Amino acid sequence: MENQTLPATPHQLALDIYEDMSAVGTPIHEAGKDIGFLRNNIFTRVGGLGIAARRVLDAAYFIVATNSPDELVDDKVYTFTADVNYFKWLMRYDSRNHSHLIAQMRAAAKARVEIMTAPSIEELTEKDSWGTISLLGDCYIERNVVCILLSGRVIKYLISPYKAHWLSLRASTAFSLSLARAIYDRLIPCEGHGVTEWFAYEEVLEWPGKVGESRKEVKEFKKRFLEPAMLQLNEVSDFDVNWEPNTERTPPEKLKIRFRFTKKRGADAARAGIQDDMYLLLHNEFAFDTPDFEMLAKNRHVWTDERLEQAIEYTRHKLNLGKVTKSPKGYLFRALDGNFRLGDADRKMASIQVRRLEATQKEIRSRTAAEAQLQASIQAEAEKATFKLNSEIKAGREFFESADNGLRKDLFNSFVSQRLQQRLIERQGVTRDLLSPDNILSVNRVVADAFGSHVHAKMKKLLPPGQS
Numbered sequence: 001m002e003n004q005t006l007p008a009t010p011h012q013l014a015l016d017i018y019e020d021m022s023a024v025g026t027p028i029h030e031a032g033k034d035i036g037f038l039r040n041n042i043f044t045r046v047g048g049l050g051i052a053a054r055r056v057l058d059a060a061y062f063i064v065a066t067n068s069p070d071e072l073v074d075d076k077v078y079t080f081t082a083d084v085n086y087f088k089w090l091m092r093y094d095s096r097n098h099s100h101l102i103a104q105m106r107a108a109a110k111a112r113v114e115i116m117t118a119p120s121i122e123e124l125t126e127k128d129s130w131g132t133i134s135l136l137g138d139c140y141i142e143r144n145v146v147c148i149l150l151s152g153r154v155i156k157y158l159i160s161p162y163k164a165h166w167l168s169l170r171a172s173t174a175f176s177l178s179l180a181r182a183i184y185d186r187l188i189p190c191e192g193h194g195v196t197e198w199f200a201y202e203e204v205l206e207w208p209g210k211v212g213e214s215r216k217e218v219k220e221f222k223k224r225f226l227e228p229a230m231l232q233l234n235e236v237s238d239f240d241v242n243w244e245p246n247t248e249r250t251p252p253e254k255l256k257i258r259f260r261f262t263k264k265r266g267a268d269a270a271r272a273g274i275q276d277d278m279y280l281l282l283h284n285e286f287a288f289d290t291p292d293f294e295m296l297a298k299n300r301h302v303w304t305d306e307r308l309e310q311a312i313e314y315t316r317h318k319l320n321l322g323k324v325t326k327s328p329k330g331y332l333f334r335a336l337d338g339n340f341r342l343g344d345a346d347r348k349m350a351s352i353q354v355r356r357l358e359a360t361q362k363e364i365r366s367r368t369a370a371e372a373q374l375q376a377s378i379q380a381e382a383e384k385a386t387f388k389l390n391s392e393i394k395a396g397r398e399f400f401e402s403a404d405n406g407l408r409k410d411l412f413n414s415f416v417s418q419r420l421q422q423r424l425i426e427r428q429g430v431t432r433d434l435l436s437p438d439n440i441l442s443v444n445r446v447v448a449d450a451f452g453s454h455v456h457a458k459m460k461k462l463l464p465p466g467q468s
Contacts, residue, residue, distance in 0.1 A: 010301040011066035018089050027092050029174040034273040034300050036168040037065035040160045044185040047206040051178040055091035056108040060148050065159050072152035080148045087146040092173035109136040165189040166298050174236040180229040182207035187261050201255035238267030268293035273300050286329045303336050310341035396455035412437040415454045
């Protein structure tokens with residue numbers, strides 16, 4: 001059964017969250033749900049911007065990514081607008097200094113980034129493509145409305161899903177240090193735990209914007225920028241990070257830096273905007289890993305808590321019916337994407353099936369218990385009979401061995417003269433003529449036991465009452 005209600009777009013969801021949170025003065029980085037967009041990896045290479053200018057780009061790109069048309073023309077310029085207060089909330093801009101905001105927008109508009117099909121400029125050939133684009137294009141504020149103008153070509157680069165990553169505004173706006181944010185940008189495209197590529201020290205110097213000549217010295221830069229950035233990264237991001245140089249005591253022009261990182265426990269839950277119990281359910285029951293939680297995070301504007309719970313209920317129902325034969329996780333994603341859910345009639349049918357199954361299982365358990373009880377009773381009676389028979393055989397042997405020769409001979413003759421006992425002797429392969437009172441208890445075990453039982457029966461007639 002499908003829900004025909006149109007889902008909220010990421011932009012609509014962000015507006016709803018903004019209205020709720022701005023009314024009580026809560027900033028975006030404290031949002032209970034994630035707000036973000038899919039951004040191409042080339043935009044992680046932006047350098048030379050302060051933290052506020054970086055946030056301008058993030059807010060602008062969120063508005064563009066969540067409002068761009070499906071079909072884009074390269075040379076056509078598209079206009080995107082947003083209320084200035086909403087724009088400031090998206091970039092976590094708390095100041096009322098309007099001129100400072102304009103200065104940050106101006107700085108963001110001046111920034112450029114290189115785009116190319118080769119891995120690096122050194123590997124670029126005539127068969128590759130290269131370009132440099134303005135990151136913000138034309139932008140202005142008019143009557144409390146922020147306007148952003150970007151060409152279709154730039155928008156295509158921005159929202160291209162090829163080699164892209166999810167940028168969470170809730171996570172990115174938590175940073176107050178430009179270098180910490182710049183390093184974070186270079187970590188989020190990486191999967192799992194690992195290490196980044198080597199970055200030239202001169203390149204890293206450009207990441208936080210202007211650092212001043214005196215602070216370009218390695219010792220000063222480490223003290224004033226790198227170490228504080230590491231502290232903030234480890235405090236507010238979903239990574240544990242440390243850095244390492246390529247060699248010790250090397251001149252700045254030869255120095256390179258890279259970053260080792262591990263994703264913090266619970267980072268997947270935080271990025272997807274779900275509670276710990278839901279994280280454990282998806283991780284343990286449906287084998288969700290980091291890429292699956294990333295997929296969940298990218299679609300949280302549509303895959304709400306209610307829809308997620310409905311999809312889980314639907315998938316479990318199909319599992320119980322034996323309809324899921326390959327991957328429960330894949331089926332769950334299918335249910336999320338198709339907005340499949342159970343109706344009241346489905347739940348009633350499932351409840352009836354459960355009651356019938358429980359009744360059948362109860363009947364089977366009762367029948368099994370009765371059969372087990374009967375078998376136990378039969379076994380007990382058999383063991384009791386066997387014990388009694390063995391006791392009688394033992395008593396008969398002892399009586400025979402203690403009897404005089406005349407009585408022994410009479411008992412022997414009475415045994416071998418019976419037709420039933422003669423057949424028993426024959427079945428055991430024993431020759432009747434070889435048997436005698438002296439060897440009747442040693443020639444064959446079966447014959448000896450039968451003889452002991454025979455003697456016990458005769459004892460009752462030979463012994464006085466009370467001595468049998």
